[in-house]
């Protein structure tokens with residue numbers, strides 16, 4: 001054999017990547033839908049989730065507190081394997097609508113440092129996402145800002161419903177969220193009051209996740225989600241794609257939990273779609289007993305409203321929220337209740353024992369993240385003399401600073417539609 | 427005998443009014459039909475609500491007219507109206523067991539159909555439709571109970587004034603599910619006519635629990651479920667007189 005050829009072959013072999021080197025290719029078609037869920041402990045824990053089009057044997061998140069953009073993925077000192085993977089349930093009409101078969105992946109990142117930027121990339125086999133980042137919450141802080149909104153199902157008109165990929169208002173609201181985070185980097189999370197798609201089928205969620213990417217800032221910041229479950233989120237697609245891991249498993253898959261943002265600010269998420277009087281009631285009572293004394297600020301969020309702006313006040317599912325939960329909210333003096341479902345903007349007067357009372361609780365809502373807005377019944381007693389109800393796409397911004405909570409509803413054009421302040425009860 | 431069948435007819439006609447009043451009450455201030463037109467078909471909110479209002483007013487007038495002066499044509503239209511209502515519930519979804527909406531409404535749909543058959547003197551078909559309406563609705567209820575519908579759990583826990591825990595309520599629902607399933611099967615056999623009395627009692631109880639649980643403001647929820655026990659009463663009365671049907 002020609003000696004030159006032998007040398008050439010040896011050189012080629014020597015230049016081959018080592019076996020344990022990760023060969024990466026960035027392909028947004030194969031791994032997509034970046035999203036982060038926060039549950040109980042956002043200072044030290046986050047769930048990183050994504051979708052892949054192929055069933056990967058290796059699904060991992062690589063992460064670090066400094067950026068490794070444009071570097072090889074094995075330059076990240078930390079990685080964590082996805083602890084929940086599976087094929088997303090599809091029905092015939094999902095595939096007929098044009099969405100592809102796909103797989104869900106969820107990775108718990110634990111023991112994170114509080115108040116820290118984390119850069120990460122996720123992968124399924126050799127396909128990698130671009131680098132994103134998020135920021136963990138700071139336990140010691142007296143300040144906190146988060147966004148709250150709900151209801152992003154259904155398009156504006158018939159055409160949008162036939163093709164859920166259009167959904168112009170949802171897209172506009174998500175772009176607004178990204179802008180708000182860019183303008184106010186202190187925003188830590190998006191609390192979502194549920195009703196994501198028309199149902200939790202893959203054809204609805206696929207587009208919801210696509211649109212959710214619009215909330216990512218230009219520099220790649222992903223805003224963690226604190227989710228509740230709504231009456232349009234009953235199907236299995238919800239538990240597959242919005243998996244909250246041990247938190248919900250412990251509570252019989254109930255999607256109710258307490259998020260301790262800082263040492264003095266906590267949010268309790270409740271689930272109106274499961275028994276309100278059973279385990280959840282007992283859990284809530286215990287949690288309120290424990291958390292009220294320990295927190296300067298204690299808020300609750302859930303989907304179906306106790307004080308609806310649009311739908312009938314007496315409807316039994318709303319009556320049940322008032323029957324079982326509101327007395328506990330009042331007994332333990334929660335600071336603010338966040339509600340969704342109605343598809344309008346509302347703020348009630350402070351309510352105690354079903355009557356206006358300055359010592360009572362204000363209920364805000366009620367779903368404006370892109371769903372067509374209905375006309376609320378602004379003549380209801382809880383909207384008079386300081387309350388508000390109107391038809392407005394919106395997202396709420398809640399800014400906690402020491403004893404004051406500034407709350408503003410931001411309209412689709414990044415304008416403040418409504419704002420008010422409350423003082424801490426403690 | 428004639429009186430017996432007139433009572434049967436009267437009961438069904440009364441049921442028609444109760445049912446239509448329930449639907450009227452549920453939808454007049456905005457319900458599944460306007461929601462479907464606005465949310466799913468992109469029709470403006472005001473037009474959707476107006477169409478729904480017209481729909482329920484027409485439904486109620488038709489029901490009253492059919493009750494006073496039964497004829498097959500208005501009854502057919504009523505059936506179509508009720509079907510439209512079912513379809514809107516199904517399309518809007520957003521409820522537990524939304525997929526079962528159509529079969530859950532079987533007893534309601536059976537009311538105008540059974541009246542048509544009564545008018546046409548088709549006794550065998552009449553009994554068949556009553557049994558079908560009852561048993562399919564009980565079957566749906568059986569499945570929802572077996573699957574621990576959270577609404578049902580809260581009815582039980584609320585009824586026990588919070589003394590029942592969710593675990594025990596779930597077990598009780600399993601038992602209820604089995605009894606419902608057996609009722610749905612046994613009501614087809616004349617030998618087990620006694621089961622119809624149970625179905626009347628249980629149909630009434632499960633309809634009324636909605637008012638008991640969340641107040642008289644929820645009477646509409648009871649009214650739309652009146653066929654769940656009235657059909658049973660009608661069946662008992664019809665079967666107890668095996669004579670040929672006497673027309674209205």
Ligand SMILES: [Fe+2]
Pocket residue numbers: 195230231232303340341342520
């Ligand atoms: Fe909802």
Ligand SMILES: [Fe+2]
Pocket residue numbers: 151153195232341342343367371
């Ligand atoms: Fe909604």
